[in-house]
Amino acid sequence: xxRIVSDNGLQRLLDGLDEDVLRISDAALVRExxxxxxHAAHLRKMIAIAIRSQGHSEQLSGAISADPTxxxxxxxxxxxxxxxxxxxRIRFKGTDELSDDVIEEMLKDLLKDDKKG
Amino acid sequence: xxxxxxxxxxxxxxxxxxxxxSDADLLRLELFAKFRAVACxxxxxxxxxxxxxxxxxxxxxxxxxxISFLVFLRETIRSIASEEIRSHAERPVVTxxxxxxxxxxxxxxxxxxxxDGRPGQDxxxxxxxxxxDLLAKFEGDEQAKAIMEGLALGLSPSEVCQxxxxxxxQYASAQRRIRRRLAWDYKETKA
Numbered sequence: 457x458x459r460i461v462s463d464n465g466l467q468r469l470l471d472g473l474d475e476d477v478l479r480i481s482d483a484a485l486v487r488e489x490x491x492x493x494x495h496a497a498h499l500r501k502m503i504a505i506a507i508r509s510q511g512h513s514e515q516l517s518g519a520i521s522a523d524p525t526x527x528x529x530x531x532x533x534x535x536x537x538x539x540x541x542x543x544x545r546i547r548f549k550g551t552d553e554l555s556d557d558v559i560e561e562m563l564k565d566l567l568k569d570d571k572k573g
Numbered sequence: 574x575x576x577x578x579x580x581x582x583x584x585x586x587x588x589x590x591x592x593x594x595s596d597a598d599l600l601r602l603e604l605f606a607k608f609r610a611v612a613c614x615x616x617x618x619x620x621x622x623x624x625x626x627x628x629x630x631x632x633x634x635x636x637x638x639x640i641s642f643l644v645f646l647r648e649t650i651r652s653i654a655s656e657e658i659r660s661h662a663e664r665p666v667v668t669x670x671x672x673x674x675x676x677x678x679x680x681x682x683x684x685x686x687x688x689d690g691r692p693g694q695d696x697x698x699x700x701x702x703x704x705x706d707l708l709a710k711f712e713g714d715e716q717a718k719a720i721m722e723g724l725a726l727g728l729s730p731s732e733v734c735q736x737x738x739x740x741x742x743q744y745a746s747a748q749r750r751i752r753r754r755l756a757w758d759y760k761e762t763k764a
Contacts (some may be wrong), residue, residue: 465700465701465704465725465726466612466700466701466703466704466725467655467700467708468614468724468726468727469704469721469724469725470608470609470651471651471655471724472723472724472725472727473604473606473608473724473751473755474604474608474647474651475741476748476752477601477604477605477608477752478601478643478644478647481596482595482596482599485600485601486596486597486600486702488598488749488752488753489755489757492596492600493596495599495600495603496599496600498598499599499602499603499622500593501601502593502619502622502623502626503592503626504592504593505592506591506626506627506630507588507592507626508589508622509627510584510627510631511629530693534668535704548682552750572747
C-alpha cells in the first residue's frame with residue numbers, strides 16, 4: 457500500500473467522506489442510522505440549548521458592560537473562545553442543562569474567587 | 574476588480590435555519606462532526622458541534638445566503654477541526670528533563686505553561702499518523718481501505734471504483750461500513 461503523506465491527504469480524505477454523506481439520499485441515511493430518531497432528537501436539544509445559551513451570553517455581556525467591576529475572569533470563562541469550549545462542555549455534558557440557580561451559584565463563586573485574587 | 578458583494582444571514586435567520594433542519598440533515602451534521610473528531614482524537618464530536626452553533630449564533634461565523642446552510646455548517650465544523658489540528662500539531666512539547674528542578678513539584682501545571690522556544694511538531698507528521706490510524710481501523714476490509722485511500726488522493730467515486738476494480742454497489746456497501754465504523758459505532762467517551 458502506498459503511504460499517504462501530508463496534511464492535504466488527510467483533509468481530502470475527510471472532505472471525501474463528507475461529500476459521500478452529502479450525496480446519500482435522506483431515506484437511506486435515516487434507514488442506515490439504527491437510532492436515527494434518537495440521534496436527531498439529541499441534536500435538536502443541543503440546538504435549543506445553544507440558542508437559549510446565546511441569549512444568556514448576550515445578557516451577561518450586557519451586564520458586564522454595565523458593571524465595570526464585573527470580573528474579567530467571568531468574561532473570559534463565558535465568552536472567550538478557548539474557555540467557552542470548556543464552559544460548553546459543562547453546559548452540554550450529556551443532554552443535561554444547568555438550571556438558572558446553578559448558573560447563579562457558579563457566577564457567585566467566580567466573583568468570590570476574583571475578589572480573593 | 575470589483576469585490577463580490579455577499580448577503581449574510583442575520584443571527585435570527587441562522588437560529589431559524591438551525592431549528593428547521595430535517596432529521597436527515599441533522600444526521601449529516603452528526604456524521605460531519607464525527608468524521609472530523611476521528612482526526613482530532615483529543616476532541617469530542619459534540620464539542621465541535623457546540624462550537625459550531627456558538628460561532629454561528631454569536632455572529633463570529635457568518636452565513637452567506639447564497640450557500641446551502643448544511644454546507645455552511647460543514648465548512649464551519651471543518652474550519653474549527655482544522656484549527657484544532659493546527660494548534661495541536663504546533664503545541665510545544667516539554668519533557669520533565671527540560672524543566673528547572675523546582676518546577677518538578679507541580680509537573681502537570683508547569684508542563685502546560687513552561688515556554689518552549691523550539692519550533693512546534695510538524696503538522697504533516699501528525700496528519701500522516703492520523704491517516705494511518707484511520708486506515709488501520711479497516712484492516713482486512715480492502716474495499717473500504719481502497720475507498721479511503723482514493724479519497725485521500727482526491728479521486729472521484731468512479732475513479733476509486735476503476736482503480737480498486739469494484740462496482741458502484743460494492744462502493745456503496747463499503748461506504749456504509751466506513752460510516753458505521755467511524756460514526757455510528759463511535760465511542761462517546763474518550764480517554
